[in-house]
Amino acid sequence: xxxxxxxxxxxxxxxxxxxxxxxxxxxxxxxxxxxxxxxxxxxxxxxxxxxxxxxxxxxxxxxxxxxxxxxxxxxxxxxxxxxxxxxxxxxxxxxxxxxxxxxxxxxxxxxxxxxxxxxxxxxxxxxxxxxxxxxxxxxxxxxxxxxxxxxxxxxxxxxxxxxxxxxxxxxxxxxxxxxxxxxxxxxxxxxxxxxxxxxxxxxxxxxxxxxxxxxxxxxxxxxxxxxxxxxxxxxxxxxxxxxxxxxxxxxxxxxxxxxxxxxxxxxxxxxxxxxxxxxxxxxxxxxxxxxxx
Numbered sequence: 424x425x426x427x428x429x430x431x432x433x434x435x436x437x438x439x440x441x442x443x444x445x446x447x448x449x450x451x452x453x454x455x456x457x458x459x460x461x462x463x464x465x466x467x468x469x470x471x472x473x474x475x476x477x478x479x480x481x482x483x484x485x486x487x488x489x490x491x492x493x494x495x496x497x498x499x500x501x502x503x504x505x506x507x508x509x510x511x512x513x514x515x516x517x518x519x520x521x522x523x524x525x526x527x528x529x530x531x532x533x534x535x536x537x538x539x540x541x542x543x544x545x546x547x548x549x550x551x552x553x554x555x556x557x558x559x560x561x562x563x564x565x566x567x568x569x570x571x572x573x574x575x576x577x578x579x580x581x582x583x584x585x586x587x588x589x590x591x592x593x594x595x596x597x598x599x600x601x602x603x604x605x606x607x608x609x610x611x612x613x614x615x616x617x618x619x620x621x622x623x624x625x626x627x628x629x630x631x632x633x634x635x636x637x638x639x640x641x642x643x644x645x646x647x648x649x650x651x652x653x654x655x656x657x658x659x660x661x662x663x664x665x666x667x668x669x670x671x672x673x674x675x676x677x678x679x680x681x682x683x684x685x686x687x688x689x690x691x692x693x694x695x696x697x698x699x700x701x702x703x704x705x706x707x708x709x710x711x712x713x714x715x716x
Contacts, residue, residue, distance in 0.1 A: 439492070469711065469712045469714055470709060470710065470711040470712070471486070471489060471709060471710060472486075472707055472708065472709030472710075473485065473486065473707065473708050473709065474696075474705060474707050475705055475706065475707070476691075476693075476706040476707055476708050477706070479670070479691070479706070479708075480641075480642075480644070482708050483644045483670070483671045483691060483708055484644045484645070486689055486708050486709060486710050487504075487506075487644050487645065487673060487689075487710075489710070490673075490675060490687045490689060490710050490712070491504075491650060491651065491653075491675075493687070493712055494651070494675070494677070494686070494687075497677070497679070497686065498679060499652065499677035499678060499679040499684075499686075500652065500677075500678050500679065501652050501653075501654075501677070501678045502652055502653045502654075502675060502676055502677035502678060502686075503653060503654050503655075503656060503675070503676050504650060504653045504654070504655045504656070504673060504674075504675050505656050505657075505658055505661050505673060505674050505675075505676070506618060506621075506643065506644065506645075506655065506656070506657050506658070506661070506671065506672070506673045507657070507658050507659065507660070507661030507662035507671075507672045507673070508642075508643075508659075508662070508670060508671050508672065509533065509662045509668045509669060509670060509672060509690075510669065510670045510671075511625065511638065511659070512530075512533060512611070512659065512662075513530050513533075514636055515607075515608075515611055515634065515636065516529050516530050516608075518634045518635060518636060519604050519607065519608075519634075520600055520604070521546075521600060521601075521604050525546075528542060529542060529608070533663055534663045534664065534665060534666045534668075536663055539663075543605045543608060543609065544605075545601075546601035546602070546604055546605040547601060547602050547605045548601075567581050567584065567585055568585065572585070607632050607634075610628065610632075611628060611659055612659050612660040613659075613660070614628060614657075614658070614659040615656060615657065615658045615659070615660075616656065616657055617648040617654075617655065617656060617657070618643060618645060618646060618647070618648060618655040618656060618657045619640070619646045619647070619648050620657075621638075621640065621643055621657035622638045622639060622640040622642065622643070623640075624657075625638045625659075626638060643657065643671075644671060644673075652677075653675065653677075661674070662690065665690075667692045667694065667695040667698065668690045668691065668692055669691055669692055669693045669694055670690065670691035670693065670708075671690055671691050671708070672689070672690030672691070673687075673688075673689055673690060673710075674687065674688045674689075675687040675688075684713070685713065686712060686713055687710055687711070687712050687713070688710065688711055688713075689708070689709055689710025689711065690708065690709075690710075691706075691707070691708040692707055692708070692709070693705075693706045693707060695707065
């Protein structure tokens with residue numbers, strides 16, 4: 424009964440912000456989302472979204488504003504609103520002096536933290552640019568040119584393998600660059616500060632590392648360090664838990680009855696709907712509230 428009443432109160436709050444109620448199954452099958460976002464999604468039983476988002480920054484603000492309003496129905500003593508942005512990470516990667524295949528690899532696996540860290544170690548040790556290994560790769564490449572290109576080895580055709588070898592040979596990574604790139608990425612992921620200092624901290628980092636990027640404080644959905652009972656912080660490493668985020672991400676953690684609770688998670692996912700089968704890419708931003716606390 425408590426959960427039902429809370430859900431009804433939150434629904435009224437969300438509707439007051441202009442959102443319309445739609446059963447999730449009429450939009451997409453829930454099991455698709457569970458597969459993409461993991462078992463944690465099962466505890467998210469109340470969500471709100473802007474599908475077909477046309478004003479990215481204002482819609483991002485609207486989702487956070489709606490999340491904050493929904494908290495009015497929940498008793499808590501304090502908390503933290505953490506904001507990140509996956510887009511900034513991808514922009515950083517695009518500016519680094521490494522081969523294109525490595526840029527794609529790092530962006531693609533940002534959400535897989537353990538594997539991502541393994542990639543950084545590979546950059547640091549430069550094992551894949553050892554002269555001996557490079558020469559071995561070249562010999563394999565020329566040998567495979569004379570084989571049946573349709574033959575499949577370890578799940579890939581020889582033609583696909585040759586394309587990867589070709590990219591590696593044509594666009595090699597200098598041995599000295601890997602360590603520096605790894606150092607830059609690690610330093611970037613340590614940035615955490617009050618939200619009103621986010622642009623300044625990022626721009627200091629970009630200037631120090633001679634990266635041609637500049638962020639305006641207006642880029643973020645808020646510049647208030649305190650909203651109601653919540654401290655607001657920016658973290659470059661936040662947003663890695665789900666694969667499909669493409670821009671702004673946020674979470675709200677609260678303290679209630681001496682318990683720390685992750686109550687709301689959300690963000691922008693402009694590619695998710697097309698990944699799930701839509702012929703068109705539909706911009707979207709949303710959030711999910713955990714009622715099982």
